[in-house]
Amino acid sequence: MDPSEAAASPGGKRARQVVDLFREHNAALVAFLRTRLNSLADAQEVAQEVYLKLLSLGEDTVIDSPRAFLFRAASNLAVDRIRMRNVRALAPVDPDADDWHVTPVPEQHASAHEQWRDLRRALDELPPKTSRAFVMHVIDGRDFAAIAREMNLSERMVRYHVGNALAHCRERRDRAETPR
Helix, strand or coil: CCHHHHHHCCCHHHHHHHHHHHHHHHHHHHHHHHHHHCCHHHHHHHHHHHHHHHHHCCCCCCCCCHHHHHHHHHHHHHHHHHHHHHHHHHCCCCCCCCCCCCCCCHHHHHHHHHHHHHHHHHHHCCCHHHHHHHHHHHHCCCCHHHHHHHHCCCHHHHHHHHHHHHHHHHHHHHHHHCCC
8 A cells, every 4th residue: 555545544644644754764763773783674674563553553542752752662672672682592593494603605794894894984074073973872872961971062962963974874875876
């Protein structure tokens, strides 16, 4: 069903709200989840679960801050996903049935190395404060308040720097993926 059909169906108000949230925040939500889950596929799956959760809410459910709800629900689902991974890691392993222990193929290693190099280049193009705030938040996983204290900035400025860095990295990635 296309988003306009969903908006016209019963419960269309909630569907329209979810479509709008998806359009406005999906890229940021997936990036947010990717930093927590270290997997684009898991981040996309969890984001999809959040949208489904929103769609399943009754029309009478009032959400004061849909964006905050979206990110809070995503964060909770990410924690659940990490816990599930940890439980699986403790489960007995049948070496004949599982191939998770196999060393990654050289192409995967080379691809990851290339992505890291591209990210490093993109960060090197940014002003030092912007790059530092991004690394502290996305790579080190520190919250905005801690970064603000360490960098002697307001939390709003830290969010500004991280947002600019994300936009720059996204633009660089999109430019690299666009065929010439």
